[in-house]
Amino acid sequence: EAGVTQFPSHSVIEKGQTVTLRCDPISGHDNLYWYRRVMGKEIKFLLHFVKESKQDESGMPNNRFLAERTGGTYSTLKVQPAELEDSGVYFCASSQFHSGNTIYFGEGSWLTVV
């Protein structure tokens, strides 16, 4: 069974440009989460989808970030326009709705804004 898949694995963009990160959760997982780790800091929660609905978006830093999960399958996280402080690694994670709370992470998308 495939794990959580993220694309791209690495991205370098200029300040002011737009980047879209994609996450494919484990098949059958209704819960999908986005997290971010910036340099020197701990991993921090961004938002949580249950199927296509945003359950909790309290961690989204500002309105330059837009997350979608159309159809309740894969999700995208768009940063527009990107700023230098957006650099870091973005992790996607997924879990089944009543899984006993095992949350699986992807390998991450490493974003560098220059």
Place this chain on the structure above:
Amino acid sequence: EDQVTQSPEALRLQEGESSSLNCSYTVSGLRGLFWYRQDPGKGPEFLFTLYSAGEEKEKERLKATLTKKESFLHITAPKPEDSATYLCAVQAWGGSEKLVFGKGMKLTVNP
């Protein structure tokens, strides 16, 4: 506010030298405490979830325990391949399922 503190930040061990990693937490109501392993350039790899004080779980050379204020990850007779960053996170009851992570503990096991 929920908080997780891991200590030490880094630890060097000789192969076979057992030790423990500490994770102290404050949370409004603990739903679960998670341990992950992370290798450089990779995503967190799930190890354990603990739900209540007194619970213990084991996997190979790793054993996780939980009290009302902290969790320990005991490593018995570690091998070089156990070198990684170990992450602790808590999940609270009450609406959000988000994990609150500590900064992690980098373990190096020398042969």
